[in-house]
Amino acid sequence: MQSPASQIACRLADNAEGVCRHYLSKGHKEGRYWLVGDVHNTPGRSLYVRLAASPDGRGAAGKWTDAQNGDHGDLLDIIAVARGCRTMRETLDEARRFLSLPIPAPSEDRPVRRTKAPTGTPEAARRLNAAAKPIEGSLVRTYLASRHITNLTGSEALRFHRHCWYRASDEDAPGVRPAWPAMIAAVTDLDGSITGIHRTWLALDGSGKAPVAYPRRAMGHLLGNGVRFGQSGAVMMAGEGIETMLSLRQIIPAMPGIAGLSAAHLAAIRFPAGLKRLYVARDDDPAGAGALTTLTERAIQAGIAVVPLEPRLGDFNDDLVAFGKERLAAILRVQLQPSDAGHFLKHG
Template sequence: MMEIGEIVRLLAQGAESLARELLPGGRREGREWVAGDLAGSPGRGVSVCIAGPKAGIWGDFSAGLHGDALDLVAVCRFGGNKTEALKWARGWLGLGEARSGGRAPAPPPPRPRDVEGERREAEQRRQKGRGLWAAGVPIPGTPAEVYLAGRGISLEALGRAPNVLRFNARTWCTERGAAHPAMVALIQDQGFTIGAHRTFLAPDGRGKARIKAAKKVLGATDGGLIPLWRGASDKPLKDAPEGDTIAIAEGIEDALTIALHCPEWRVVACVSIGNMAKLTLPPTIMDVRLCFDRDGENPAVRTARERAIDRYMREGRSVFAMQPAEGFKDFNEEHQAALRGRRGAA
């Protein structure tokens, strides 16, 4: 019987073909295959290395999961059952029991890239994302405001609603196969819209929609950010004056929580920890606050954090890493707990 390590190695050799099969809604970006989730939806929640010495290594940063090619088969097809994944992998590689002692056949060759087709698809997703946002309405008075209030984020306390956020009552939800209410945010790279972030909501805004992936991206996220708060200067990011401090959080709710507590700072959301090191900041901003969650404490997340710190320090900026207090997964959770404590004391 062929050793598991050898099967993992063979799967890694055919990592691109494997990723295409397991995550059909994904797309190739350089040496990675990216998808929205482990169900294979479009987006950028999951990344699989498909070339080089780390081929087959993958991570789902939102869920704090990672592993090798066989682990990917297990979570995508068999609910984490590696015994069943191993059987499937042997079949996919063409390793019948009678042949398992011989030389394994080469894995299927990767499909040739359609670069122009990928470019057209990316532009279509970007346009759809922009259209979703444009078709929405400002969030005051909508279920999106109710949702944020439920997370302890008061638009009245902020003083204004971020223009980058809108509410669209009829946002297409692939998981539901129907239109669904969502809070929609523009994702921008140096002022240019590259995608849209959707938070699917309960119809009345009291929480997120009860679906597997309530947060999804349409378009790109690489190098993109959601500019939620302009801070004391109140100027666009590209025109940020010297002396501005920028806080970079992963999610929208965390970023708005930080804006509540430090309104003098400029605050952006980078969508995912893997994207935090990829933002292009104007040279006038020298003070960078990296706001890390406490969930997903695994090697891939630690590496992403280190990359972010190293990136902005190499640019000569002052970098300060922040985390919520022990026992809280993010700043918003800590903020909500503090609000409950104040209400209880009253």
């Protein structure tokens, strides 16, 4: 016989879209999924909820996964976070109210089965970063070179872990390896303290990403922080992805940059003191457009000028691989302010 919690979780799964519209209202439906930034209802696309069971039976309706950090759970977890429930009883009562079910008489509370999001504390992130090694001679360099990224000046935030644990998701094939080599990127605040890390799992020979469902995941405190390249200055650039920033630094290596790691986090980055002009390398998708709008509004209030950088393809790493450095330099030259082009641009 199913427990009350399991029964209610099944009822919620049967009405997964309604649950998402109510508790994750800043997301949207896309095909068989509800997409939102995270379990806290941040705008974005990182977290997805299955609205219907997958045809192969491997994924059940109502299950969610955050692609940024690998956290996952069911709709009771979503409700617990949304309403700040402290006990399982509070969570179930809230779910019953949503489902218009009778609420039973009070009984002894049990601790709530807390959602797995967020997992990974800054302390855990710092331990993982310390366990990693410098990237010289590692598979990180092999992988980045396959993406045409070879100049890694100012990339001290990147490290290499030979056997980084990978938690499989419902999307992974049975028997997927539990550990892979990984590129570790330190997420830091404005003071340089590590608040989180980002992992990119790599193929065993470094020729590409590992053949897993979610080869990129982050942990720790990310909001407002990012992966930093170079020292902060009056002119900087920011973007979603690590490889986007590294690709731009192949052409403008002296311009400091910060990778926010997602559209939602890019929109929330904290501005360093003395910043006057920020180039924003947005991804060519709706989330990237939204991040640029939000970041621009915040920057204007802080007296910072924002200049968008538009890739020709999906992102600037796509441009670098497809067109090469000389053509990418030409693409950037017409988008940079003339004074910045003269000072930073090294190609073309």
